[in-house]
Amino acid sequence: MRRPVDAARPRPALRDAYDVIVVGGGVRALAIARLCAANNASVALFAPGEIAAAPDERAWPVVRSAHRDRQRLAVEARAPKRVLRAISRLPLSVPRQVTGCLTLSGSADGVEALTAVAAQAKAVRVDAWMVPAREVAALSPPLAAGRGLAPALHEQRAVTVDVDALALALAAAAADAGVGLFPFSPVATLEREGGAVRGVDLGDRLVGTSAVVLADDFAAIRLIREGKGRLSLKREERLFLTTEAGTPYIGPAIVADDVTLSRDPAGVITASGPAADDALAERLVALAPSLSATPVASEEPVTVWTGVDGRAQVGAADIPGLWLALGFGRDPLSAAGPAARQIAGLLFDRPVDPAFEPFAPTRRPTVRDRELVR
Amino acid sequence: MSGPRRLAAPPAGFGVDLDGAEPASFRFGGRNYTGCYGDTLASGLLAAGVSVWSASPRLGRPRGLMGLAIDDAALLALGGDSGAWSAAAADEIVLREAMSARRAAPAGADAATLTGGRALLPAARRLLETLRRSLPLPAPRLAPPRPLPPARRDACDVVVIGAGLAGLAAAAAARAAGLDVRVVEASRRAGGVADLFGGRIEGLSLKAWADAQAAALGDLLVANATAIAIGADGAVTVIERTDASRPSEVALRVISAGAVVLATGSRERPLIFADNDRPGVLLSCAARALLRRQAIAPGERVVVATTSDDGYRTAVDLKQAGVTVELVLDARENPQGAAVDLAKAQGLPLSLFSVVTGVDHDPARGGLVGVRAQNRFGEGVSAGARTLAADALIVSGGFTPRDELARRCGLGEAQGVFVAAGPDAARAVAEGWAAGTAAASRLGAEVNTAAPEVSATSDEPDDGVAGYLERLDPAFADAAFVDIGADVTAADVFAAAEAGALGPEALARRLGLGGGLDGGRLSADLPARLFATIGAGRPPAPSPGRPTLGLLAARAGLRNA
Numbered sequence: 001m002r003r004p005v006d007a008a009r010p011r012p013a014l015r016d017a018y019d020v021i022v023v024g025g026g027v028r029a030l031a032i033a034r035l036c037a038a039n040n041a042s043v044a045l046f047a048p049g050e051i052a053a054a055p056d057e058r059a060w061p062v063v064r065s066a067h068r069d070r071q072r073l074a075v076e077a078r079a080p081k082r083v084l085r086a087i088s089r090l091p092l093s094v095p096r097q098v099t100g101c102l103t104l105s106g107s108a109d110g111v112e113a114l115t116a117v118a119a120q121a122k123a124v125r126v127d128a129w130m131v132p133a134r135e136v137a138a139l140s141p142p143l144a145a146g147r148g149l150a151p152a153l154h155e156q157r158a159v160t161v162d163v164d165a166l167a168l169a170l171a172a173a174a175a176d177a178g179v180g181l182f183p184f185s186p187v188a189t190l191e192r193e194g195g196a197v198r199g200v201d202l203g204d205r206l207v208g209t210s211a212v213v214l215a216d217d218f219a220a221i222r223l224i225r226e227g228k229g230r231l232s233l234k235r236e237e238r239l240f241l242t243t244e245a246g247t248p249y250i251g252p253a254i255v256a257d258d259v260t261l262s263r264d265p266a267g268v269i270t271a272s273g274p275a276a277d278d279a280l281a282e283r284l285v286a287l288a289p290s291l292s293a294t295p296v297a298s299e300e301p302v303t304v305w306t307g308v309d310g311r312a313q314v315g316a317a318d319i320p321g322l323w324l325a326l327g328f329g330r331d332p333l334s335a336a337g338p339a340a341r342q343i344a345g346l347l348f349d350r351p352v353d354p355a356f357e358p359f360a361p362t363r364r365p366t367v368r369d370r371e372l373v374r
Numbered sequence: 375m376s377g378p379r380r381l382a383a384p385p386a387g388f389g390v391d392l393d394g395a396e397p398a399s400f401r402f403g404g405r406n407y408t409g410c411y412g413d414t415l416a417s418g419l420l421a422a423g424v425s426v427w428s429a430s431p432r433l434g435r436p437r438g439l440m441g442l443a444i445d446d447a448a449l450l451a452l453g454g455d456s457g458a459w460s461a462a463a464a465d466e467i468v469l470r471e472a473m474s475a476r477r478a479a480p481a482g483a484d485a486a487t488l489t490g491g492r493a494l495l496p497a498a499r500r501l502l503e504t505l506r507r508s509l510p511l512p513a514p515r516l517a518p519p520r521p522l523p524p525a526r527r528d529a530c531d532v533v534v535i536g537a538g539l540a541g542l543a544a545a546a547a548a549r550a551a552g553l554d555v556r557v558v559e560a561s562r563r564a565g566g567v568a569d570l571f572g573g574r575i576e577g578l579s580l581k582a583w584a585d586a587q588a589a590a591l592g593d594l595l596v597a598n599a600t601a602i603a604i605g606a607d608g609a610v611t612v613i614e615r616t617d618a619s620r621p622s623e624v625a626l627r628v629i630s631a632g633a634v635v636l637a638t639g640s641r642e643r644p645l646i647f648a649d650n651d652r653p654g655v656l657l658s659c660a661a662r663a664l665l666r667r668q669a670i671a672p673g674e675r676v677v678v679a680t681t682s683d684d685g686y687r688t689a690v691d692l693k694q695a696g697v698t699v700e701l702v703l704d705a706r707e708n709p710q711g712a713a714v715d716l717a718k719a720q721g722l723p724l725s726l727f728s729v730v731t732g733v734d735h736d737p738a739r740g741g742l743v744g745v746r747a748q749n750r751f752g753e754g755v756s757a758g759a760r761t762l763a764a765d766a767l768i769v770s771g772g773f774t775p776r777d778e779l780a781r782r783c784g785l786g787e788a789q790g791v792f793v794a795a796g797p798d799a800a801r802a803v804a805e806g807w808a809a810g811t812a813a814a815s816r817l818g819a820e821v822n823t824a825a826p827e828v829s830a831t832s833d834e835p836d837d838g839v840a841g842y843l844e845r846l847d848p849a850f851a852d853a854a855f856v857d858i859g860a861d862v863t864a865a866d867v868f869a870a871a872e873a874g875a876l877g878p879e880a881l882a883r884r885l886g887l888g889g890g891l892d893g894g895r896l897s898a899d900l901p902a903r904l905f906a907t908i909g910a911g912r913p914p915a916p917s918p919g920r921p922t923l924g925l926l927a928a929r930a931g932l933r934n935a
């Protein structure tokens with residue numbers, strides 16, 4: 001009998017050499033691989049596990065611009081608009097919604113800090129402004145019942161994405177562009193010659209290349225640190241949970257200190273927060289009491305990695321032939337698009353965004369940083 | 375009349391739970407019905423000829439009872455109840471006078487406010503949300519915040535999850551060693567399916583032995599309590615239905631113990647063919663339970679499709695109860711088990727090496743009218759496609775362990791988690807006793823009593839659903855369900871695999887496996903079997919039971935206290 005899957009896309013054959021090898025299997029890695037292939041390079045993507053949205057991307061599936069970090073704000077100012085445009089060109093449909101994002105403040109100086117973010121956002125023409133407590137309650141029904149609402153930062157154009165569908169569509173687009181996708185193919189070591197990277201070792205096989213892009217934090221740490229290199233990333237253990245589909249409307253996505261809350265078009269609420277036992281559920285119920293009857297479909301741990309100075313690493317590493325897109329912290333999805341464009345621009349001598357300079361992996365602590373440490 | 379009905383004069387051994395002819399009237403979906411004392415809501419509805427209970431969440435297909443109690447997907451709720459745990463298997467709700475029940479609402483139903491309580495279609499809901507973001511519509515009414523459910527901590531030496539034969543044997547062993555034991559049972563009754571199998575333990579019937587053990591445990595046996603998780607420290611999180619007549623009232627109990635025995639037993643696999651979700655398609659154990667406990671016959675002319683010996687046991691029971699067994703279809707070539715011999719001796723018509731490919735149903739009445747069958751191999755004329763007239767189809771795809779708790783916690787004997795899973799009475803008691811003994815010796819206690827003596831026959835190995843997967847017609851794959859509770863069909867799986875979902879977890883998330891009210895338990899093994907045939911790896915385990923955010927917050931309060 002003919003099985004429908006016999007007609008499925010044939011698995012790509014592994015070649016001896018590629019122009020670019022991307023390590024990682026999430027949205028970030030797929031976006032980079034696809035842009036490299038669009039520049040007529042031969043590209044292979046080696047994922048340590050499945051090729052699907054990474055846990056940190058699923059934990060906060062929101063693309064937004066109004067970060068507290070002024071430098072991130074500068075590079076991601078156009079991110080929501082661009083992700084919508086990119087999605088409309090993908091071969092598979094990706095459910096997404098312009099939900100907006102509310103950043104709540106915990107205390108009085110929180111409000112001041114958020115006001116400063118709003119001012120910076122205005123300077124780079126991001127639609128984000130402070131809204132008074134009354135309007136916060138109107139925007140977000142579940143928060144309305146909570147006590148002690150304070151003014152919050154509202155970013156109107158933030159986008160919530162079905163990140164699994166996005167990864168699948170990106171994978172399909174990458175495969176159409178000729179990228180070789182290899183799930184469950186962890187890279188064992190980087191092959192180096194005279195300091196420069198010249199390939200990857202898959203354990204049973206060497207694959208040559210002149211450029212390796214590391215877009216998976218944990219794989220990068222294994223490859224670099226265990227090769228006695230330095231990677232200046234720190235880890236944070238978090239937890240995220242998803243609810244059943246069809247939950248009530250919650251208004252914009254919400255950031256409250258270290259807890260995030262978003263709801264996708266199918267009505268699945270995703271919340272992420274500290275990993276301590278049930279602390280996340282406790283915080284959510286305190287924040288939005290009406291959610292307490294919501295059934296929890298899954299709970300998963302997630303490790304997020306940030307640069308030791310709190311900033312991601314995007315660009316060429318100290319090792320020739322090695323490129324990094326790592327350490328985006330709790331907000332990895334917003335950075336995926338800009339970082340992919342930056343890496344592809346650097347690799348293929350296209351125009352790059354000068355605002356990415358503070359994120360270069362080769363950066364050294366500035367005089368000011370050193371003084372702060374002292 | 376055809377379809378499910380109550381036997382007018384049940385022979386001895388059938389309808390043992392029924393309490394004489396004491397009637398109990400109840401309401402379902404706005405209409406009045408009458409059942410008997412001793413009925414459950416499930417048997418009361420079937421006795422009244424109501425076989426369509428609910429609509430499936432995504433496709434809106436009619437659904438009814440299919441599996442046994444805690445695994446079933448067609449859940450009901452009592453009038454006035456709300457909340458995540460108000461949905462209960464109809465076989466778990468004991469019928470009472472003036473009871474009122476309705477279909478359980480899917481999670482999103484309380485989002486419907488502008489429509490007078492009716493659940494909106496997903497597309498309409500999305501449109502409303504888009505409007506809500508741009509227009510000053512009145513704020514949606516939300517569920518009023520409720521106080522957190524009560525929670526308490528409990529400690530003992532050994533906690534046994536499951537009060538079937540294995541669990542009761544494990545508890546008996548641990549108690550013989552002088553240990554403090556708790557037995558947690560998800561269903562309302564101990565003993566599991568002991569009353570559906572022949573055999574003797576210490577001279578008693580399986581059921582009598584189980585009842586005696588349960589009585590000896592007394593308060594240490596916690597019924598209506600679902601273990602939903604085992605923490606890294608071995609603490610078992612249990613959600614208890616504190617009031618059997620109000621399933622939505624739940625409390626949380628966290629039991630810390632020196633050792634955990636997982637005796638969660640086995641569940642029967644459904645078979646996969648076109649329209650395998652229709653009301654009237656019933657698992658073999660569920661059909662036998664209804665027949666023996668409440669004298670409910672699944673129909674007048676019944677076809678049995680099996681890949682294991684259990685289908686024969688039900689066929690023999692049906693014949694004894696006076697139901698016409700049209701044909702027993704076995705996917706195996708040459709079954710030789712004791713149950714098969716008994717069926718042959720009773721003169722049941724048998725067709726080996728054949729499978730069901732679909733059912734014909736009557737949309738007006740909601741029941742079956744025919745069963746399409748063919749040989750397992752052969753094309754065209756040699757496939758021997760035929761249609762059998764029948765108003766019910768009993769299916770049995772063999773048994774698969776309920777291993778979701780073990781798989782999700784990832785702990786083993788080194789951490790004090792012992793698994794007892796026997797496929798038949800003899801092995802269940804032996805493994806349960808061994809697990810109880812091992813748990814006791816971990817805590818430094820010794821069991822000096824001998825294991826109970828069991829005489830029971832074993833089944834031959836079943837064939838799983840391999841024959842059915844080989845015969846699955848791609849043209850009808852969009853009606854062949856692999857996750858009945860969440861409305862996921864074989865065609866969905868093929869389409870997602872073709873679209874390039876790479877990896878079992880991503881594929882399962884994309885399909886929404888386990889998204890139904892049953893958490894994927896009813897047809898737990900079917901996705902795994904189908905994934906294996908397309909080389910997609912192993913999907914995640916079904917959910918053992920879903921906590922709400924409030925329950926998790928209550929557990930947090932317990933840890934802080």
